[in-house]
Amino acid sequence: MLSKKTKYGLKALSYLASQEKNQPIQIAEISRHENISQKFLESILLSLRKTGFLGSKKGKGGGYYLIKEPSEIPMTAVMRVLEGPIAMVPCVSLNFYEKCDDCPDEASCAVHKLMIQVRDSALDVYRNTTLADLVL
Amino acid sequence: MLSKKTKYGLKALSYLASQEKNQPIQIAEISRHENISQKFLESILLSLRKTGFLGSKKGKGGGYYLIKEPSEIPMTAVMRVLEGPIAMVPCVSLNFYEKCDDCPDEASCAVHKLMIQVRDSALDVYRNTTLADLVL
DNA sequence: GTTTATCCTATTAAATCTATGGGATAATTA
DNA sequence: TAATTATCCCATAGATTTAATAGGATAAAC
Numbered sequence: 001m002l003s004k005k006t007k008y009g010l011k012a013l014s015y016l017a018s019q020e021k022n023q024p025i026q027i028a029e030i031s032r033h034e035n036i037s038q039k040f041l042e043s044i045l046l047s048l049r050k051t052g053f054l055g056s057k058k059g060k061g062g063g064y065y066l067i068k069e070p071s072e073i074p075m076t077a078v079m080r081v082l083e084g085p086i087a088m089v090p091c092v093s094l095n096f097y098e099k100c101d102d103c104p105d106e107a108s109c110a111v112h113k114l115m116i117q118v119r120d121s122a123l124d125v126y127r128n129t130t131l132a133d134l135v136l
Numbered sequence: 137m138l139s140k141k142t143k144y145g146l147k148a149l150s151y152l153a154s155q156e157k158n159q160p161i162q163i164a165e166i167s168r169h170e171n172i173s174q175k176f177l178e179s180i181l182l183s184l185r186k187t188g189f190l191g192s193k194k195g196k197g198g199g200y201y202l203i204k205e206p207s208e209i210p211m212t213a214v215m216r217v218l219e220g221p222i223a224m225v226p227c228v229s230l231n232f233y234e235k236c237d238d239c240p241d242e243a244s245c246a247v248h249k250l251m252i253q254v255r256d257s258a259l260d261v262y263r264n265t266t267l268a269d270l271v272l
Numbered sequence: 273g274t275t276t277a278t279c280c281t282a283t284t285a286a287a288t289c290t291a292t293g294g295g296a297t298a299a300t301t302a
Numbered sequence: 303t304a305a306t307t308a309t310c311c312c313a314t315a316g317a318t319t320t321a322a323t324a325g326g327a328t329a330a331a332c
Binding site: 024026027028042043045046049056057058059060061062063064 | 306308311
């Protein structure tokens with residue numbers, strides 16, 4: 001299941017990407033427009049800022065804005081920040097690899113074999129989709 | 137993340153599929169061989185029996201066995217029983233569809249758009265993989 | 273009738289996710 | 303400078319899900 005955090009984060013990014021001008025948009029406006037709990041959204045936008053997707057401005061006229069062009073923001077990056085590993089098991093993760101402590105041999109493991117394929121198919125989608133594609 | 141239930145279920149199915157003869161294999165043997173908590177595995181095998189993947193036999197010489205040929209068991213079916221929906225959000229699920237209560241229009245929803253693609257790519261893998269492919 | 277192994281339900285323990293609260297910080301406006 | 307506005311940040315509560323365990327019932331074999 002996709003977490004609410006990821007869902008809300010994607011919606012917020014899309015909303016920002018859909019703006020004509022790249023002016024700061026307030027949390028309140030995004031939360032209203034996308035039906036997201038304002039406080040929850042606040043923490044999500046904060047993490048998107050800290051990971052380099054968004055810029056922010058305080059005080060009146062402040063808010064959040066995209067730092068890069070939507071077409072320059074691949075879903076691989078967004079998903080890894082919001083949802084975490086793209087792989088469904090750590091032992092097939094490219095960026096978050098961990099060995100299974102129960103499994104003696106990855107090469108012969110059925111789960112490993114299957115999840116490699118699932119990971120690759122998901123990667124294929126995420127690598128070929130940018131934020132711009134979702135706003136069309 | 138793949139649940140332990142699914143991981144263990146897949147391993148158990150693979151172990152059964154790897155047996156020479158299709159004789160009943162005891163829970164204890166599978167749990168030992170695959171490093172799975174016996175009691176937890178018990179409940180998983182039970183659900184796999186109730187959903188028509190496994191047969192069972194009680195008493196001495198009893199255990200679980202595959203009902204169909206491994207090549208006749210597609211991963212779509214296994215995953216749906218063990219893990220649930222293949223889609224990451226209910227609004228793009230083929231077998232477990234649910235409308236999002238927050239989202240006014242699916243067609244214009246960025247999350248919807250992206251998750252349709254992810255679902256299709258995962259389906260493509262699961263549909264083209266059977267239990268037999270994982271045992272090779 | 274004793275042993276063996278699955279069947280079944282209930283419950284607990286742990287982890288994770290979702291959401292909220294309250295105040296600190298910084299920028300704008302007057 | 304003071305008031306207002308909006309992000310920043312930490313802490314925590316509440317809800318849900320997952321993982322595992324317990325204990326006994328049932329059925330088959332010998």
